[in-house]
Amino acid sequence: MNEQDDKDNQTAAAAFADFAERQDRSPQPNRLPSTDVPDAATDHSPASVIPPRFRLLFVSEQRPEWVGFALRLDAIGCSEPRLEWASTAEEALKLLSHNSYDCLLIQADPASATARRELLQAIRVSGCDEPIVLVCATSNDMLALAACEFHAELLVSTAGWDAPALLSYVQRALRMQQLQEDHHRLQVENHRRLVRERDEAERLLNQQRSMVEELQTLVYPGELDFTSDESAQENTVLEESIQEGEIPADIPEYYHELLRTYVIMGSGSLKDEIIQIAELLAAARLTSRQVLEFHLQCVETIVRGLGNRSSRHVMSRADLLALEMMVHLGECYQKKLSE
Template sequence: MPESHTRRRDPHRGRPGLPNELRLLCVSSCEPSWSVLALLLDQQGCGEPQFRWCGSYAAALSLLREETFDCLIAPARIGSRGAAASAASFLTAVEAGGAAEPVLVTTEEIDDELAESLGPFECEILVHGEPWQSPALPVWIGRAIRRAEIGQENIRLTSADRRRSSRERDETETLLDEQRRILTEESRWSAFGESESIDSDRSRLPGQVAEFYQELLRTTVMMGSGNLSEEIRKLAQLLVVAGVGPRTALRIHLEQVEALLKGLGSRSSRHVMIRADVLAMELTLQLGECYRRKSSARGLGDYGIDLLHEDALRRRKNSL
């Protein structure tokens, strides 16, 4: 649609009205009465309309390749009954030619065949015996323009959302790669005398720890970690009792985050990463506090010991 037109607002609905210099392409067998149409449009705040008329669909298609318009008005059928061309075939050609003008189709009556043929197209339909004389014509022109604007806005928002999702997925993958690098970089840990083995640490943990952490992560993503402090503290106690270091805890965290992101689809990965990072930070803090209490001989509570004992009994039973 042409831009830079002044749009007055509809005083009754508060929405933009028709452009002051409305450019209309009118298709009909006979040239409409421009004076009547101009008066109707003037009542809607359109004071300087510009009209172009084409007597056939073919002429309209040719003109659309050269000019753009604010709205295209075309009859449902044009020509003699035996060789009448339909608006559906015309609109198909309009779309194939790349034109994006709002379309208003006029018809004296509508039947199932016409409704079905026009259903796939983004157009408005005005049913009236003399549409060019109808006071409703400017209103339906405005509906066609707004419909096209909403469609274009939806396309723009959909495209922007896809770009945002793609950008977030790239950022998320970069963050995950950085976290993997940190966990596997031996030199970073050797400077602190870290000698933990992730594989050996994992073998000392009960089998349900990963499942427990998965549920904890899902709940955190959906609700936040504000009400999960006790569960996080118990998990940290278990890890300390099992002699698991922070690198193994973060490895478990990273594995569960990766699994969760794989099933995310088109939803926001940034939201998941933000909530997951909060959970990882709180778990790390609780883990550090538990180790501090252990070094101060203050005790860790019974939850981790009970869970390890339960798992040991289960393994012994399975070996018998």
């Protein structure tokens, strides 16, 4: 902007101050008492999205007449707005690279639709996510598509900067930005929670495997070779058990489906199925350690296939199934001993 533009801005500022002073002096019989005015801290109206020191950048070839818009801002409590102007796209991008704004107002028309679309693209590519409102005198399909593509509002009004709906469009753009920021924050928090739950599930599975191995060393000292990798050792034990016929071939798939159903429905109507598979495991003469290792392998398969779903619920239900399975397995062996 040149010196003439600065003089014009100073003249407009003086005119705005004089007009505001006359407005304060004029009687206002319909004005509410000061005690009825809501406090700014507890105001939940749409106007509360605009801060008192609202910083806004106008982009237009001619210097905008923003006195009326500034008065509307003052009416909703924005007492110290900072309104700046850029006459070209290059000047606007330069200002955006050095400063941050609460909102951008860009004047557009069908003749400059392509240039305005390129400006919107440059703004978004540069990393600026400020709310944007396009102001156009006539409707244009290219401007509408550009507004949808680059998340901007499009106001069609022949009044231009004096359009009564301009402030409402600015408020809506600010609210949409808040919703996007809240949505992104919730996504990040949800992803972090899922990662923590997955890590916790892996930790619990490793602890349960360690408990099974420690129990086995107490009962049969020296049976397990701890020099080999734990995960490879567990897979080898289970594969050898299946190959030797200790675990029937149809049990892994059946138990996996039982575990999935138990996680979804709970133990309500699955008691008969649990007793049936416990009898099959007892008939195969599987030890409690082998059953628990087999159970942990099925749980690990389900946890890895959860995707974006929670694993805490799966682990808690799986632990209940393991406890119930051990109880029924012990009862089966006790019946065999009594016979």
